[in-house]
Amino acid sequence: MFSEIAEKYSWTQIESEINAKSKSDVEHALQVANLTIEDFKALVSPAAAEYLESMAQKSRIATQKRFGKTIQFYIPLYLSNKCINHCVYCGFNFNNKIERIVLSDEQILREVAVIKEMGYEHILLLTGESPKHAGVDYIEHAIKLVHPHFKQVTLEVQPMSMEDYQRLIAVGLHGVYVYQETYNKERYPTYHPAGIKSDYQWRLNTPDRLGKAEVHKIGLGALLGLENWRVEAVFMAMHLQYLEKKYWKTKYALAFPRIRPHAGEFMPNYIVSDKELAQMIWAFRIFDNDVEISLTTREDTEFRNHMIGLGVTAISAGSKTMPGGYAQDSEDLEQFAINDNRHPKEMLEVVKKAGYEVVWKDWDSYFEIEKEG
DSSP states (O other): OHHHHHTTOOHHHHHHHHHTOOHHHHHHHHHOSSOOHHHHHHHTSGGGGGGHHHHHHHHHHHHHHHHOSEEEEEEEEEEEOOOOOOOTTOTTOTTSOOOOOBOOHHHHHHHHHHHHHHTOOEEEEEEOSOHHHHSHHHHHHHHHHHGGGOSEEEEEOSOOOHHHHHHHHTTTOOEEEEEEEOOOTTTHHHHOOSSGGGOHHHHHTHHHHHHHHTOSEEEEEEOBTSSOHHHHHHHHHHHHHHHHHHSTTSEEEEEOOBOOOOSSOOOOSSOOOHHHHHHHHHHHHHHOSSOEEEEOTTSOHHHHHHHBTTTBOEEEOSOOOSTTTTTSOOGGGOSSOOSOOOOHHHHHHHHHHTTOEEEOSOHHHHHHHHHHO
8 A cells, every 4th residue: 555655755855855956856857767765856856947848848748648638528526415525625625605406307408518519529527525415325316317418427436445446346337536636644634624625644545545446547646735836756666556556457637726715714835837847747747758747727828728739738728617507507515616617619620720639538549540540
């Protein structure tokens, strides 16, 4: 389990090692073919700030070589905002006085109808963490309901057992995103004071259970704004490296969500600038040429436009962060406020203008079509 590896490392020690990296360390990392964790530390260090242009170009070349000039489109579908967690940074926090709903079959299918009109073939199903209201039975039923309408169904829900994941894979589950939020074990309880998400180790070992269940794709991420992003990045890199070696049949993806306005009063402890977020994305692309990297509508239009072709392989567009949001808009139910409100058709034109092609479904199908053509 990765928790056994993580225990061997000190947060403050890694922070010191990152800050100690020099320009020569960064230059070495940009020249070698196979990067180590030490090289990665250099790329996310303050010393690398002077090499962002070189990192961007290296990231662009690596991305095009592996994924071609393509961007995958996906969209989130929130099924429920009921949640028993007390996460201080989240609009779904149990203590927030918002209307709570769980979508019925009819409501889900209305959402699906709107999403299909947009052209989507890849859907991400999300819920708050409430096993009583949206547990494995409900999620299994939801997958069965939406799977006939989409080429690819992924999840971002509460961590489950290996057996539950196997059960969902059997009905069409393609991949699972599970964000650790922060790898800082000592500070983790500060942000997750109560609820099932307060169990740091259970959450940290979720990707292991997914790997054992042989899910097609595992997504990792940390919520930027809680702790030092540079240290979060190193723990993520170690986690990714561990998983790829142990569960080598599985594909991997990364996301880099920054905290956005939401119901509640929590403010970020660490402000991550656009340049720093770009540095983190480029560092991961240089470190791992094969990993998929997504960018959500949390980010603004200018930043998302700029990142097309520079490391990112998947983006969402037209997203709603509340259950029932596509068929009947209601900001009172949203998990957080989005930053890029452009319709998928508008985003499609932006991608085309940048010289890239949009992939509406999964990469494997796309590459098979290319091969046959």
